[in-house]
Amino acid sequence: MSVSKPLPHDAAALHVTGQARYVDDIPTPRGTLHLAFGLSQIARGRITAMDLAQVRSSPGVVAVLTANDLPFDNDVSPSLHDEPLLAKGEVFYVGQPVFLVVARSHRAARVAARRAEIRYAEEEALLTVDAALAANSRFEDGPRIYHKGDAEAAIAGSAHVIEDSFEIGGQEHFYLEGQAALAMPQEDGGMLVNSSTQHPTEIQHKVAEAIGLPMHAVRVEIRRMGGGFGGKESQGNALAVACAIAARQTGKCCKMRYDRDDDMTITGKRHAFRISYRAGFEAGGRITGVSFTHLVDCGWAQDLSLPVADRAMLHSDNAYAIPAIRIESHRLKTNLQSATAYRGFGGPQGMVGIERVMDHAAHVLQIDPVELRLRNYYDAPSDAPAEGGAAPRSATVPRGISEKMKDNSTPYGMEVTDFELHEITAQLLESSDYARRRRDISEWNADNDRLKRGIAFSPVKFGISFTLTHLNQAGALVHVYQDGSIHLNHGGTEMGQGLFQKVAQVAASRFGVDLNRVKITATDTAKVPNTSATAASSGSDLNGMAVKAACDTIRDRMAAHLGEVYQQPASAVVFQGDRVRIAETEITFETAAMMCYTGRISLSATGFYKTPALDWDRIKGKGRPFFYFAYGAAVTEVIVDRLTGENRILRTDILHDAGASLNPALDIGQVEGAYVQGAGWLTTEELKWDGSGRLRTHAPSTYKIPACSDRPDVFNVALYDGQNREDTIYRSKAVGEPPFMLGISAWLALSHAVGAFGAGYPHLNAPATAEEIWRRAERIQDGV
């Protein structure tokens, strides 16, 4: 009953009054100590001398730790054990933590951390993918290659062949709340850690290793984050571990919060890619084959780079049935921040690759870019409604009469059986009035020299599930108290996406009660163990199902008991309208709970869920890595100024598939926020390092995220009216990441606008900053 309602975020009342607590807001005991890292000032080299006397004598300093002072493991990596908390004699990027200051205040720690005198024997730093490739500096033994058919042969025999190479920049998460952690020593040497993390279990694991205790001695709690976006999947490890070590050593509560500059200098960002492509097309616009090379800048440590780079490969087809494809992915090790998870997890970069191919091909073939895309879409499943309300089509159906049926399998051999994009596209093109606006824009552009407008459509097909199959599991813990109130805990973390509200809606609907009976508490490793990161958009899919399982266990016990009391079969017990009906009798939920309690029925249960049907071999690149796909499409219109490169988004229309949405208001919020963040990535958000590997854009003064005034003038967002064909929680679909990639339409619209300055193809890089647009517009106008 409570499912699928546009209810506000569960903590909205606390947020609007400033009472919602983040890690930095938790009251701490007197004498709490504050931490800061001393950072490497060079990109690569050996530390030859480290004079910390000035640091130690700085006012308020209690202790200074280096790698040698660490009692147990010196590692904060989520994967390979290749990321020391404090540098072990060697440094690998500007900003790498070298020593740790423990002081009486945040400021005292930061001031002291700047007072070290460190001498280095500098070595040559690899600051670009070219340098890393030349030095064969990489993760894994060689490139990963996935393929289907013989792409080279297919391309060679094509009517048109296009090729190009372009850059896709990284992206700073800029979660508004920076990284933060707080450790409180417990009796017995145990540790209670509050960490702003998407992955409490990993924090627990790393802290336990670092203080030499089993995981049971460490409890990690997180009520909420002020934004995560992937940046708090592994990047919080260093702070939590540092706090725990310092707390163990001093016996005091220890807190660490990165200053924004430190945060941007130390932590990883979205992976930057260079994508080269060669693609073949038939005269009619059908793609014959494509070959991609991804040069992935992974930074200095492995972190999550392998699955990120894999996911980029897995999204190199996006919405298109490509008969022959080859993707070669080089995971390069450079001397920059270690790139990490970021909303979409490589998917966006892979998708930008194929969307660029489509855009380029449409220009060369002189076919409308939407038409070209439609001709290459995967076929719709047999039961999809045909356009114009005709009878359902049988099997997967070709779009045009002249078209053959497509091979509907992805490059990794998974059949696409839930392809919703034909319908989504048809609806969106109509609601956005695409065709007419595109014509109007051509006319308008013909009359205007300095300003040009552009419009573009782009689709999204995004695979849902962790590609590391074992991560697709979740647990929940539910208690019903004797007064009929319900306490709910699950392994997911809240970072603003509304996960807690969604799972509470699930719990309320299982018990047929009002939502205000359900209390959701902080994520806690002592309540639900061995959780996966809240990532891969999987939060509500996994945790919603686990909560449902736990609730159903309790509900079934209650039904059995009440049935017995009223001499009715359990099946005659119905939970509805905040009451329980047993055949003719109706009682309140409180009464039911109290009766079960006095009847000695257990009112507490755990629930567990694992995603079915997955089967994936990441080395071969074959199998079924995803449970299902989420879809969406966007049309964006922009305007650019040739003389300055300035540009604006004028209008955006989005139709997004959230299945049968659990909470349309929260989902639309996700779509809007994700689109703006995606468009930011491809337009204004530019990371710049100087020749010595120093990040120059380490504050919002130089790194430009979208502001309120940058939002599209007209912004129409709707959810597609559908439901998940797979058996997910109430047939909903994951919504955290997929709409991020709708932002690609903004980049393509800029390409269209810039293209209007001349006859050539603009060859835009990403981000298409004002500078990039100006440069490309000049070139195009000069006919280059």
Add this chain to the structure above:
Amino acid sequence: MSTKMHIKLTVNGKNEEFLAEPRELLIYTLRERLNITGPHIGCETSHCGACTVTIGGKSVKACTMFVAQANGAEITTIEGIGSPDDLHPLQTAFKEHHGLQCGYCTPGMITRATKLLEENPDPTEEEIRFGMAGNLCRCTGYQNIVKSIKAAAAEMNAAKEAAE
């Protein structure tokens, strides 16, 4: 170490007196000394607006003001705007119109918006967008923030008319 200074502030109607280093930043005074944690720290360089408070009728970013500069001032933070049982129309609107996700920007946003609506009680969407440009939000894409402010303005204007 600089000498401490005698500071007097009125925060959300309450008088506060203490000794502080003049260079103490106001955001730390509020958060650490006075336990007023609604204003958040987002950037500490006056770019994000998470720390926005009202001082003497103006929106101020508390991260870049010394406590000495605020000496004698009347300060309003999000805590002084309303409470969960007694929400300001802007607070109600942000809650009902989903003007927040992670909520970290929300106290600063609402505090800024109270001033915006004082300066301009019936703003156009354009005026809202530029009036709020100093407050960043990484989650919402701003659509619902603008909607919330519009709704609150309508609500407040209707209440004013009814009162007249």
